[in-house]
Amino acid sequence: MNALSEASAVETLRWRDGRLELIDQRALPARLEYASCTSAAEVAEAIRSMVVRGAPAIGCAAAFGVALEARREQHRTRAEFSAAMDAAFATLAASRPTAVNLFWALERMRSELAAHRGDAKAAAARLAEAALAIFRADLETNRAIGRAGMKHVPDGARILTHCNTGALATAGHGTALGVVRSARDAGKRISVIASETRPYLQGARLTAWELIRGRIPVTLITDNAAGHLMSRGKVDMVIVGADRIAANGDVANKIGTYPLAVLALRHRIPFYVAAPLSTIDLRTANGKAIPIEERSAAEVTGYAGARWAPEGVEVANPAFDITPAGLVSALFTERGVVKRPNAGKIRRLFKR
């Protein structure tokens, strides 16, 4: 990472013993401010209300949530501690349904707990270490994804991305935006087209903010404009992140990803997915089995103080869609690149 990237680094999650500080992403880009959590319930609420979002960041936050709860409850009896921890896991698991990194992180934390359930104080200390390890590994993982993916990014590439997959969505560096960052840090003169990503506007609010801060050229568009730009030859590749990748390579990602993949196919533009192995869910056979979160109508009928839809209108607000593996040119992972992913190649990836 060069000096520029260091200077512009964003601390999405900060662990202070007994407290997790999270950039309140609802306030960006107007205000950079932190929310503080001291219990699993507070972390779950921060995930649910999208103070923190992005599959890897959600996984890290959930791990810290478990650690916070263990710390709070470490002076209880063995039975009380055990019950409190079970409740904490349940609360965190119920916060959001689609991103699998959440369940992956909780499972790792549960294994740690299982090894120390007899001694609450030892468990609390160990769970804090385990959460920090997950957090630190995510940063390293993202840098490895960036190194693998950037080989597919030619000098001068105009990269379309969707939603936010940067430092704000991870422990740092980013997945799809991590590839962008790595390519730029390697001296490639790339530029980004950021789709605004309705309804939550992560592209307009977060990706644009991160890229301006990182001095990477960015052009903001409405989601509707992606097809037009592709048809005019203004997009060289699409790189997106993922919330869950099924065993066959189908990708659940932010709503609006699937249309980009269909358009990219039509225009013979490579469509890449950058994600850590923790996003791949071998127990989910294919995209049809991935639960799609339905979020509130209020996200669609307006924004912040403004309401633009008429009162009483029915709304459908699926937060994710499924891109079939057949539309994915390659997966960029920390173990390298999987071209034209399918079930066999993904199984082999875990054995590399």
Next chain:
Amino acid sequence: MNALSEASAVETLRWRDGRLELIDQRALPARLEYASCTSAAEVAEAIRSMVVRGAPAIGCAAAFGVALEARREQHRTRAEFSAAMDAAFATLAASRPTAVNLFWALERMRSELAAHRGDAKAAAARLAEAALAIFRADLETNRAIGRAGMKHVPDGARILTHCNTGALATAGHGTALGVVRSARDAGKRISVIASETRPYLQGARLTAWELIRGRIPVTLITDNAAGHLMSRGKVDMVIVGADRIAANGDVANKIGTYPLAVLALRHRIPFYVAAPLSTIDLRTANGKAIPIEERSAAEVTGYAGARWAPEGVEVANPAFDITPAGLVSALFTERGVVKRPNAGKIRRLFKR
């Protein structure tokens, strides 16, 4: 039209001798209020600033703009009148570039003027009549489009539409929404999925409002969600309007239309375009020759009082895109339906 439709009718444009009243569509759905224009310059500004929008409504407004100017200037000398009218035509023609109905209406008004240029008072009276004739014909045209199109709408159909193509976009009834209205009035139990249509949110603000007012079931979605709903079998057909149709059948329409057509093809969902012949521009060979308006960055960086994109971000904001004729299942026009439109079929349509 049944009693329900009569009761819910929207008067988008109202001609009061010497004054054109327009629903200020920027204020909907919060407030139903009229803006008043008494000159061509005021009408041009109303078109530019989207007080009035929708290709047929823009055509009608421009015709009234010419009539207003003639009335204002009818007591001038012949030379002054002629110069004022030339300026009025130029101002109106420069208001927006893509919708061809604007130029079509101006051309018809120019022919009327040419026949009466010697007598300003007679010209003013004749131009007012001509504008009213264009307005009344548009309403009849839309009803004919509705009758033609509704034969392709089965009972129970779930119809995805984009932008606003209803009474607010026309002299009344609507084009794509006119087909919906005609189908409902014929007793078909249809429902509409309205895409919100960023950046200007005509779907969320105008289509949802019109349909609720007309008691037609409507579900509002983000533009990003259309692909997901199609992939889950929740869309039976797409019907959109058009701002300009080239001689070969390529369709310029609101940005985001082209992705819907590509998605519809993938899911074998019929993709219909409803438009009057005045939207077909035989002098434009194909979609590449249609000028695409680029609108202001402010439409993308926020809405009304709210700003969500960071300061200084670059924006691309094309207002229209081109759907190639090959993706259009059929055109619905006032002279009937043109399946799989191409240059030959469109030429023959004008001879029907």
